[in-house]
Amino acid sequence: MIRFENVTKIYEPEIVVLEDVSFEIKDGEFVSVVGKSGAGKSTLIKLILGLEEPTSGNIFFEGQNINAVSSAELQKIRRRVGGIYQDYKLLPAKTVFENVAYVMAVDGRENKEIFREVPRVLEAVGLAEKNENFPHELSGGEQQRLAVARALVNYPDIIIADEPTGNLDPYNAYEVLALLEKINRAGKTVLLSTHDREMINKLGKRVITIENGKIVRDEAKGKFLI
Amino acid sequence: MSKFTNIKRAFSFAVADFYRNRGLSLAAIFVLTITTLLITGLFFMNGISNYLVQSVQDKIDITAYFKNDTAESDILVARDNLLAQSIGIKNIEYISQEQALADFTAAHQDNQVFLRALTEVGENPFLPALNITTTSNDVAEYQKVADILQEPQYAKFIEKVDFSQKKDTIKKVFSVTRSITLFGWAVAVVLGLVVLAVVFNTMKLVIDASKEEINTMRIVGASSWFVRAPFIIEGALFGFVSFVVCFAATVLLVYVVAGTANMVLPGFNLGGYFFSNLWLVVLIQLATGVGLGGISSFIVVRKYLKV
Numbered sequence: 001m002i003r004f005e006n007v008t009k010i011y012e013p014e015i016v017v018l019e020d021v022s023f024e025i026k027d028g029e030f031v032s033v034v035g036k037s038g039a040g041k042s043t044l045i046k047l048i049l050g051l052e053e054p055t056s057g058n059i060f061f062e063g064q065n066i067n068a069v070s071s072a073e074l075q076k077i078r079r080r081v082g083g084i085y086q087d088y089k090l091l092p093a094k095t096v097f098e099n100v101a102y103v104m105a106v107d108g109r110e111n112k113e114i115f116r117e118v119p120r121v122l123e124a125v126g127l128a129e130k131n132e133n134f135p136h137e138l139s140g141g142e143q144q145r146l147a148v149a150r151a152l153v154n155y156p157d158i159i160i161a162d163e164p165t166g167n168l169d170p171y172n173a174y175e176v177l178a179l180l181e182k183i184n185r186a187g188k189t190v191l192l193s194t195h196d197r198e199m200i201n202k203l204g205k206r207v208i209t210i211e212n213g214k215i216v217r218d219e220a221k222g223k224f225l226i
Numbered sequence: 227m228s229k230f231t232n233i234k235r236a237f238s239f240a241v242a243d244f245y246r247n248r249g250l251s252l253a254a255i256f257v258l259t260i261t262t263l264l265i266t267g268l269f270f271m272n273g274i275s276n277y278l279v280q281s282v283q284d285k286i287d288i289t290a291y292f293k294n295d296t297a298e299s300d301i302l303v304a305r306d307n308l309l310a311q312s313i314g315i316k317n318i319e320y321i322s323q324e325q326a327l328a329d330f331t332a333a334h335q336d337n338q339v340f341l342r343a344l345t346e347v348g349e350n351p352f353l354p355a356l357n358i359t360t361t362s363n364d365v366a367e368y369q370k371v372a373d374i375l376q377e378p379q380y381a382k383f384i385e386k387v388d389f390s391q392k393k394d395t396i397k398k399v400f401s402v403t404r405s406i407t408l409f410g411w412a413v414a415v416v417l418g419l420v421v422l423a424v425v426f427n428t429m430k431l432v433i434d435a436s437k438e439e440i441n442t443m444r445i446v447g448a449s450s451w452f453v454r455a456p457f458i459i460e461g462a463l464f465g466f467v468s469f470v471v472c473f474a475a476t477v478l479l480v481y482v483v484a485g486t487a488n489m490v491l492p493g494f495n496l497g498g499y500f501f502s503n504l505w506l507v508v509l510i511q512l513a514t515g516v517g518l519g520g521i522s523s524f525i526v527v528r529k530y531l532k533v
Binding site: 071078081089090091092102110111150 | 231235242243246247436438439441442443444445446447448449450452533
């Protein structure tokens with residue numbers, strides 16, 4: 001599904017964030033990318049979403065070179081990705097309901113479908129009662145759950161979660177992790193970027209370890225070893 | 227999904243943002259209202275300046291004085307021939323000796339010196355004349371008419387043509403009126419540019435507040451138009467509200483100021499000018515408000531779509 005081929009990312013003048021990174025994520029896999037802060041995890045996710053361009057190398061999404069596609073094609077790829085971010089990336093001027101409905105509208109869904117699906121997904125993440133609230137009226141955990149609801153509602157091909165539990169207390173962090181495992185069991189691909197040791201060790205799934213911009217380990221049932 | 231659904235969604239997003247960001251919406255409407263009022267003011271100034279220029283130019287003519295013994299029928303034939311020659315003549319007014327005397331007496335009825343002088347002369351000292359005005363505001367046009375009057379078929383009846391005495395004055399008047407018109411346009415262009423900069427920066431401030439939001443919209447896969455359309459509609463909505471406010475203000479101002487304007491500029495009917503150009507005023511105000519609001523939003527959002 002996703003393939004990195006000798007990807008290097010250098011921020012000018014000479015900050016090497018990723019160096020000659022190659023790996024592949026197959027359909028239905030649950031892959032965790034671990035590393036210290038500044039190891040290059042977030043850059044890796046930005047590269048997949050086309051938010052950054054690699055200095056050299058290629059990144060493929062379902063065989064399409066992300067940096068060679070048109071802007072319209074890139075947007076189509078982004079619609080197939082459900083993103084969960086540490087800073088939530090919610091739409092502050094839209095209500096909880098509208099935040100989830102927006103991604104469905106972007107995907108071209110009919111109103112009937114939107115009004116059926118959004119309450120269901122909000123119910124699933126425990127935010128049904130707050131559908132009229134704005135993001136700033138929610139707690140950190142609730143905002144993260146809203147981001148999860150938004151990422152799930154379009155049944156994307158892959159969920160990319162960048163430090164999804166960074167701002168959460170252990171209880172909410174566990175809930176988000178449980179949700180991601182459930183999504184993966186349903187056959188979806190999950191890419192999780194984190195530096196949460198306990199979370200990774202509990203998962204027992206494939207772990208890619210990055211240190212100083214290089215992949216130092218890629219194990220099928222990995223542990224957090226840094 | 228139909229285009230109609232997309233348009234409906236863009237409208238509903240725009241209306242929701244318009245309402246939720248009331249403070250910014252009010253600021254944008256205020257700037258657009260001032261802008262539209264300014265442009266409307268320029269339109270009225272243009273009308274007044276045209277009226278003044280035209281009033282001055284209408285007073286410019288050349289007069290051909292005929293010999294005392296020329297028959298009225300010959301003068302009228304000359305007038306008709308001149309009109310038939312299509313040499314840019316707007317109007318020719320025949321003033322008979324009697325008419326000239328009556329006009330003079332009426333104009334100086336309170337001046338005993340002039341009236342006594344007339345009595346002393348004993349006979350009508352005025353010559354029959356043709357007052358000629360041309361269609362274009364150009365000295366060359368008057369020169370052409372003066373040259374034709376030198377031709378033998380007219381020259382044999384004509385005592386004198388006063389063009390050479392008036393030539394410098396005519397030149398000066400046309401030069402001044404042309405300068406006034408040019409100055410008006412220059413002011414309009416400079417004000418227009420200032421206004422564009424102000425509106426553009428206001429819309430930039432409004433949309434800057436949504437910079438992060440636009441970024442997120444792009445990350446979740448929204449197409450350029452899906453992001454852009456609500457902002458353009460919102461800008462156009464600001465413009466439409468400012469148009470309504472401006473139009474009401476214009477009607478009120480015209481109603482209040484019309485009487486005073488008539489006193490300051492006798493002959494200029496502000497209300498008449500407004501109502502005869504009503505659709506043009508509506509068009510200018512709508513184009514300024516809705517056009518500027520929509521276009522500046524379009525341009526500003528483009529900057530943030532490069533995600």
